[in-house]
Amino acid sequence: MKNQVRKYLGSAAIVASTLVGGTALADVKIGFIATTSGPAAALGQDMYDGFMLGIEQLKGKLGGVKVEVIKEDDQLKPDLGVQAVNKLIERDKVDIIAGVTFSNVMMAIAKPMADANIIFVGSNAGPAPLAGAQCNSQFFFTAWQNNQQAESVGKYATDTGYKNVYVMAPNYQAGKDAIAGFKSQFAGGIAGEVYTKVGQPDYSAEIAQLQAANPDAVYVFYPGGMGINFIKQFRQAGLLGKIPLMTVSTADGSTLPALKETAIGVISGTFWGPDFKNEVSKNFVAAFEKKYGRIPSQYAAQSYDSALLIDSALKKTGGNVSNKKAFADALRAAEFDSLRGNLKFSKNGFPIQDMFVFEVAKDEQGRVSLKTLTKTLSNHPDSFVGQCPL
16 A cells, blocks of 8 residues: 555656646646546546636636646545545645545545645535535535435436336445435335445346346446446346336446447436537537537536636635635535536535436437436435535
8 A cells, every 4th residue: 555655646647737827826726636547537537628628718717816727636546535635735735626536535535625624626426424414614516416316317217117126336435325316216116236346347247137136127326437347238138228227427428438329228317418408508518529529428517517616706706715714605606607507505515406317319410429308306405415514
């Protein structure tokens, strides 16, 4: 472990900083932590690209002040996430920490960030404990609380009339949240509930077990490379198209470039899709495709929103971040046009938002993407805000 940490601290790739808007000293420093290497790298890279696009469109400034973004790769390792946070706070003296891809990393870094009284604007991981008993008045999340996406799919499964669903997820906080969220909105029975190893590449044994259970449908949460492997193996087993497959963070913009037609017909639930018609979303999609040459995923979208959120707060405070309470209050106000349409925050810093279900299908240009099917939940708060003592 010590060798890993020394390697981490010495890695040029993860201590490099990007000064946006020229060589002048920045007025605000932002540390952006994400998983940008390994099988889940696509998620973190899309998060970073979406965030940086937002800053670029604002000419290197947020709230009218120059910003410096210092990027850190946690490699999906909680201990390295803690090392990154400590570096950003103690050595780089950042004003804000943003990003964070996976919930196991988020849970590890929450305490050191809270102890340092840092402002945090997360754009993916949304573990249940941080929405409930461990909520923090200076933590904000522009994606979703983990259960929210799953609740959307659970509602869809109920509305569709499924009576018997087999559920699977990796065995860590987000996986447990994803199963709990689905079950909370699903009125039917659970044919089987299986938790697999994080990063597991082969699901053939589990797929054979679920096939034997003969469910009405299957629901899974497998982000990144795990999702690519699972969907390919599900189709290879001859089940895709035979047993409906519902997912969250599995068939999405981060995995579809690798899956392509293999994933056609898979159901996915989240807060936003690239076919949304509001102007902010359409402009974001066009700019992202022009700059990066690919359809943006929800990870890019929610990180883009996080840049717009920080911009709105800095505008309200005149670029001042020294008064933490005033800046947190400005973030909580969320006075900006989100690409998802309506967005506001609960007292725990998690979004109240509409949730949707999508189908993997070809878009108007013949590309495999997400097609909006239906809104399942309107102005939907997370399920843990009542446990938040704020």
